[in-house]
Amino acid sequence: MAAPLPRPRKRLGQHFLVDQNIVRKILDLAAVRHDETVLEIGPGRGALTGPLCDRAERVIGIEVDADLYRHLHETLSDRPTLDLRLGDALAFPFNTLPEGTVVVANLPYYLSTPLLFALLEARERLSRLVVMLQTEVARRIVAGPGNADYGVLSVLLQCWTIPKLAFRVSPTCFRPQPDVGSSVLSLRIRSEPAAPIADTKLFTRVVRAAFAHRRKTVSNSLRDEGFGQGSVQAGLAQARVAPGRRAETLSIVEFAALAEALAARTEPPGNSV
Ligand code: SAM
DSSP states (O other), X not given: OOOOOOOOOGGGTOOEEOOHHHHHHHHHHHOOOTTOEEEEEOOTTOTTHHHHHHHSSEEEEEEXXXXXXXXXXHHTTTOTTEEXXXXXXXXXXXXXXXXXXXXXXXXXXXXXXXXXXXXXXXXXXXXXXXXXXXXXHHHHHHOOTTSTTOSHHHHHHHHHEEEEEEEEEOGGGEESOOSSOEEEEEEEEOSSOSSOOSOHHHHHHHHHHHTSSTTSOHHHHHHHTTOOHXXXXXXXXXXXXXXXXXXXXXXXXXXXXXXXXXXXXXOSTTOOO
16 A cells, blocks of 8 residues: 655645646647656645656655655656756756756745756756746846846846747645745757856856845945956946946846956956956
């Protein structure tokens, strides 16, 4: 006899998908082919895992909850395509995934942002992502300049992927129901970034620094985050960005130009010119 289902653990963001219509919509959106590898973060009780195993060449599922891991092992033991791992997805070496891996996941919401950044680091291994997130985070990812939701997440994800809000999912589609709204997002990895970027680390540092103080101008924000005053002034002028502008008005192309202009002038954080 099958063991009883483990009780949901709130601290692990466990809200299990129980609506088969949403499962179907996610599978249609992911459109996984028989020769593709899928990475599923947090397979949970397996709502997506079983159908994914029927479609993909291999499904790597990383589950942190040992009880769920055992449960999945038991219920999906007849699926030779399943490669189930017990552990923290944040510690998983995403850069060892086979090239072209498709990420399909109903992410644990408490970890969705760090997981997306970790996946972004391994973008060369991925072809696309279909992820369920809290709607508030999904909105931030797709927001454009001038929008109150536009920030670090928007710039970095839009720089390397093409994100699209696919559909909303009501809390009634989960057990237990989450307190927040959910949305499914597809993100296709770009073959080239949205703007030319020579130094990814510096670009990321500039974007994070510019948004670190949302009420300040980009010029003051960069200075407060350790870029020298002279470098900032000259960099903004070269990138044709007016020093009085705020980060939320800059496009990805402008951030890229600013990072490039600062590249030749940047001192280690903390040194002022
Ligand atoms: N995929 C299932 C579904 O759609 O019903 C479960 C989704 S539930 C929102 C999130 C899942 O992520 C849970 O199974 C939870 O245990 C798992 N999880 C939470 N933190 C994790 C982590 N750090 N690494 C891997 N899995 C994690």
